[in-house]
Structures are given as C-alpha cells and as structure tokens.
Amino acid sequence: MEMLKVEALDAGYEDNVVIKNASFDADIGDFIGIIGPNGCGKTTLLRAIAGLINISNGQVKIRGKDVRRINRKELAKRIAFVPQLMVPTAGFTVEETVLLGRTPYIGRFAFETDKDYRVADKAAEELKVEHLIDTPVTSLSGGEFQRVAIARALAQEPKILLLDEPTSHLDFKFQIKVLRMLRRLREDKLIIATFHDLNLAARFSRKLMLVSKGEVVAFGRSDAVLTSENLKVAYRVNLEVRKNPKTGKLRVFNV
Numbered sequence: 001m002e003m004l005k006v007e008a009l010d011a012g013y014e015d016n017v018v019i020k021n022a023s024f025d026a027d028i029g030d031f032i033g034i035i036g037p038n039g040c041g042k043t044t045l046l047r048a049i050a051g052l053i054n055i056s057n058g059q060v061k062i063r064g065k066d067v068r069r070i071n072r073k074e075l076a077k078r079i080a081f082v083p084q085l086m087v088p089t090a091g092f093t094v095e096e097t098v099l100l101g102r103t104p105y106i107g108r109f110a111f112e113t114d115k116d117y118r119v120a121d122k123a124a125e126e127l128k129v130e131h132l133i134d135t136p137v138t139s140l141s142g143g144e145f146q147r148v149a150i151a152r153a154l155a156q157e158p159k160i161l162l163l164d165e166p167t168s169h170l171d172f173k174f175q176i177k178v179l180r181m182l183r184r185l186r187e188d189k190l191i192i193a194t195f196h197d198l199n200l201a202a203r204f205s206r207k208l209m210l211v212s213k214g215e216v217v218a219f220g221r222s223d224a225v226l227t228s229e230n231l232k233v234a235y236r237v238n239l240e241v242r243k244n245p246k247t248g249k250l251r252v253f254n255v
Contacts, residue, residue: 001064002027003190004049004160010057011048017056018044020214026207028159031183031191033205035198037235041214042194043084046162049192050081062160076104080153084164084194086145088137094148095133098124101155123154126181128174142169150178154185161185163193167200179204198252202226210234226250 004026012018018041026032034042047053049060051067060067062078070078080101089097101123102116124130127147137145146169153161166182167175182191183204195201201208208225210217212234218225223243231239231252238255 003063005061005064006049006058007061008058009045009048009055009060011044011053011055013044013053018214019048021058022216023058024209024216024219026190026192028188028190029186029206031186031204031206032193032209033201033207034192034194034209034211035201035234036211036217040211040234042211043164044214045211046081046164046192046194049160050079050162051075052081073104076156076158078158079160079162080156080158081162082149082153082164082166084168086149088140088145090136090138092137093133094124094129094135094137094140095120097137097148098129098151098155101152104156119157120151120155123151124148126154127151128177143171143174146170147174147178158189160190160192163191165196166193168196175200198226198231199250202250202252203247222250226252 002025006022006024009022010017010020022045034045036042044053048055055068067075098120099112099116102112102120105116106112124133127150129144129147129151132144137148140148150166166178170178179200185191202222205222207220208222209219210225210230217234218230226241228239228241240253240255241250242253243250
C-alpha cells in the first residue's frame with residue numbers, strides 16, 4: 001500500500017474551493033516538486049495533505065487511513081509541514097525550537113528524554129545549525145531560521161515531509177545543500193516541496209507536479225511534465241525546455 005493517496009480532492013478555505021479534483025499516489029522514496037504560477041494552489045494542496053484545512057470532497061489517505069480520522073498527535077508523527085513564512089518566537093533558542101518537533105512524543109506533564117535531545121541534535125547537524133544551538137531564534141537571519149524550521153520538522157521523525165518553498169530564504173550555497181539533504185532523506189521518507197524556481201525543481205525532484213488554477217495539469221517524470229506546451233498552459237508565457245548535455249537535467253529558458 002502506498003504511503004500517500006490523494007483521491008478526487010477538493011479543498012480550500014470556507015466556501016472558496018482552491019484545489020479541484022486532485023488525484024495522485026506517492027510513496028517512500030519519492031521527492032515530488034510542485035510547480036505552478038503564484039496563487040495556483042500549491043500551498044493549499046500541501047495544507048490539505050497535512051490535514052490543516054477543510055476537505056470539501058475526496059480524500060487524503062496515509063497508508064490507507066483518511067487524515068481526518070487520525071488524531072492530531074498521531075498525525076504529527078507521520079507528517080511534518082514547514083510553511084514558507086514562519087515567525088521566530090521570542091525567548092526561544094535554536095535548541096528549544098528544534099526540540100518542539102519532539103512534542104508529539106512527549107507526554108502532557110513529561111520532560112524531554114535523552115532520545116529527544118539526540119534526535120534534535122541530529123536534526124540540527126543535518127541542517128548545519130548545531131553551532132547556533134544556544135542562539136535566540138529572533139537574532140537569526142532569514143536563511144538561518146529557515147534551516148532551523150526544517151530541523152524542527154525533521155525532529156518529528158515524520159514519514160511524510162511537506163515543505164512550502166524550502167529554499168526561498170536561502171542563498172544559493174544553502175539552497176543546494178538543503179536540496180541535496182532532502183534528496184538523500186527520501187530514502188526513508190516521502191518528500192513533497194513547492195518550488196518557485198523551475199530549474200531547481202527539475203534538478204532535485206524525482207517527480208514533478210504542475211498545478212494551474214487549482215488543477216493538476218501534469219504529474220510524473222520531469223521530462224513528461226516539464227514541456228513547453230504544459231508550461232504555456234500553466235504560466236501563459238512561451239518557455240523553452242532544453243536538456244543539459246552533461247547532467248541530463250532539464251532547464252527552462254525564456255524564449
């Protein structure tokens with residue numbers, strides 16, 4: 001049974017349906033990049049998968065179970081969601097922020113265990129923020145805090161990791177480092193991330209999903225999704241897609 005199954009999904013906010021009739025399957029080992037123009041519904045799709053917004057039709061299933069029937073604590077052990085915009089909480093250090101990812105595993109009146117600290121430390125090391133462990137999060141740069149937010153998600157030990165524009169606040173060096181790390185993590189996780197940069201999405205994703213006006217235009221291998229015809233449907237502009245002869249990866253250019 002696949003890790004994630006989305007069936008005829010309609011989702012949105014109150015009476016505003018943003019995602020319409022979305023269906024796809026995904027499993028451990030997949031790294032799916034969601035692309036599409038601003039306002040097309042990429043973030044809404046992630047939030048629906050995470051069980052954070054209303055599903056008006058269809059289903060999102062994790063290992064065959066509807067997310068609406070999984071209690072929040074158990075769901076947080078299976079799915080971690082990193083939003084694009086997070087506000088650092090005053091009074092918290094990097095270590096305390098990453099440890100928040102262990103909340104689903106800690107009893108109501110219990111304290112963090114040695115295991116919780118080990119998992120949090122490992123997550124901080126993965127994101128190269130271990131040297132900032134005692135630093136107040138309010139003094140971090142945007143890129144540093146973005147890495148801390150991803151470390152907190154990793155500390156949840158989820159099987160599904162959802163990231164909304166994970167490279168948006170990072171300089172080019174850390175964009176590549178973080179995406180390489182995510183690509184490596186897919187060995188035992190399902191990674192789904194939204195992208196603004198089509199070339200980064202094509203370079204690091206195992207599969208791509210192109211969304212336009214709340215509908216899935218194409219889903220599958222990069223060469224099947226990233227075509228001039230599909231991009232024109234979604235973005236309403238002429239774009240040229242070429243393959244890098246050295247890497248074999250696709251690149252998108254303005255015509």
